[in-house]
Amino acid sequence: MGRVRDYVRKMAGTSISPPGVDPGEMLFSGLGxxxxxxxxxxxxxxxxxxxxxxxxxxxxxxxAVLVYGVVKSPLAQxxxxxxGHLISSLVGVTAVKLLGAGTWLxxxxxxxxSLILMHATRTLHPPGGATALIAVLGGPKIQQLGYLFVLVPxxxxxxxxxxxxxxxxxxxxxxxxxxxxx
Amino acid sequence: MNEETxxxxxxxxxxxxxxxxxxxxxxxxxxxxxxxxGSFREVYRxxxxxxxxxxxxxxTAARLMTREVIAVRPETPVEEVAEAMGRAGISGVPVxxxxxxxxxxxxxxxFLSRMGAREGNFMSLVALCxxxxxxxxxxxxxxRAGDLMSSPAVTVAPDTPLRDILHLLETRRxxxxxxTDGQGRLMGIITRGDLLRTLGGAxxxx
Numbered sequence: 472m473g474r475v476r477d478y479v480r481k482m483a484g485t486s487i488s489p490p491g492v493d494p495g496e497m498l499f500s501g502l503g504x505x506x507x508x509x510x511x512x513x514x515x516x517x518x519x520x521x522x523x524x525x526x527x528x529x530x531x532x533x534x535a536v537l538v539y540g541v542v543k544s545p546l547a548q549x550x551x552x553x554x555g556h557l558i559s560s561l562v563g564v565t566a567v568k569l570l571g572a573g574t575w576l577x578x579x580x581x582x583x584x585s586l587i588l589m590h591a592t593r594t595l596h597p598p599g600g601a602t603a604l605i606a607v608l609g610g611p612k613i614q615q616l617g618y619l620f621v622l623v624p625x626x627x628x629x630x631x632x633x634x635x636x637x638x639x640x641x642x643x644x645x646x647x648x649x650x651x652x653x
Numbered sequence: 654m655n656e657e658t659x660x661x662x663x664x665x666x667x668x669x670x671x672x673x674x675x676x677x678x679x680x681x682x683x684x685x686x687x688x689x690x691g692s693f694r695e696v697y698r699x700x701x702x703x704x705x706x707x708x709x710x711x712x713t714a715a716r717l718m719t720r721e722v723i724a725v726r727p728e729t730p731v732e733e734v735a736e737a738m739g740r741a742g743i744s745g746v747p748v749x750x751x752x753x754x755x756x757x758x759x760x761x762x763x764f765l766s767r768m769g770a771r772e773g774n775f776m777s778l779v780a781l782c783x784x785x786x787x788x789x790x791x792x793x794x795x796x797r798a799g800d801l802m803s804s805p806a807v808t809v810a811p812d813t814p815l816r817d818i819l820h821l822l823e824t825r826r827x828x829x830x831x832x833t834d835g836q837g838r839l840m841g842i843i844t845r846g847d848l849l850r851t852l853g854g855a856x857x858x859x
Contacts, residue, residue: 486691487672490680500685544687645683 499643503539507635508532511628519623525612526624530556530601531632537598538636538648546596548649549633551589555596559585560625563606564618572614578607667701670694714818715811717851718832718841724749727756727799734759734798747831747839748802754837757804760828767793767801808833811840815851818843 492500508531515526534556537547545551559581566581581603589595605613606620613620640648675690675697724747725734738746738761745760762773769792770778793801808831809818821830822845829844 486689486694487676489686489689490676492685493683496684541685541687543684546687 495645499646500540503635503639504532504535506639507535507539507632510635511631514631523612523615524619524623526628528602528605528609528613528624528628530598530605531624531628533598533601534596534629534632537596538632539639542636542640542646542648543650545650547636548651549636550651550653551594551596552633552636553629554592554594555589555599556602556625556629557621558588558592558594559596559599559603560606560621561618562588563603564620566603567607567614568617572607578604581607667698670697710814710816712815712851713811714809714813714815714832714843715840717815717818717847718811718843719847720841722747722831722839722842724839725759725798726750727797727802729798731764731793731796731798731801734801735764743844745829747806747842748798748804749839753839755806755808755831755833755839756799757802758806758827758829758831759798759802763801763803764793767796806831808837809843810835815848819848822848 508527511527511531519526534552537544538552541547562585563581566577566584570577570580582600585599585603586595589599602625616623636648640646672690672694675693679686679690679693723737723741723743725737727748727750729748734746738744745758745762747755748757748759750756761775765775765778766773768778769781771781807821807825807827809821811832811834813832818830822828829842831839832841832843834840
């Protein structure tokens, strides 16, 4: 029964949590998130208010965590942020078009396929999974956008997030962004 | 021969890092690193092995060889060869012709086997001496290096990688191999001792 024991033992974990960050890092992360999402919210209220468009979606909050809080992570690099969101939104919209939003299969496939494609394109970005879900579950306002969803809010939004990441992170002596573009 | 026994990278692991060491190092890098010390250690172990392997494989005959080689000519009388080897404390010399081309190698083993030692090593000669009355250099007296040498010599080119040299020494059961240029001219020699130093260095350097 060694196999069962090994299986259970894996659940105990083998390593330790990486170190926490100093207060400065906490502050900068928070400030970055505030600026990135704040700018998107401002743009939304000034540019798209009154139209059928939206600019701020929930998955951007997750991207903000990575771009302003885990600056060095491969998951937070522009290639991943832009690619991950674009691919996942395409998958999400396509899933709705093919299967409709009413079945359990649609969100499951949207997230599953997004994951595969993000891996395959080396654009893994966890918030992409949320973006795929939003395409499915985002309600009528999102669904009537169709493939426009990929451009606005997703394409426009990630550009703003990455741009703020470039401008803000590089202002700080201790930070640099990105680690790589491509 | 299996690569694991050839490559120091195969046997010797990297200096062991504890999770605490990595944790402390990660603390010195500002910003959140989304990798666990455990994952880092795995990467480190593998990278270390690969680097070892690469450095090891990059060693070539030209970099490993001794350039000052004691060599003899085919017409050198064997007693002079033996004296030269004895003086230098070496167990073999290349035999070169007038143009410095390697014609063969003459080693202790060539002497011993020609003196009647069946296994070509010193103890079998001792055994022979003890069994027969008096001792036994007689069969090779008056001979010359060219008569005793092993020929053609096993040689390597200057760009032969360490891996191949080790393989050669092992499979041909020789203790030294002359390094020759494209025309077969002697450039240097690599002995087991040289390799021991190199490999020992590689082991401790990491």
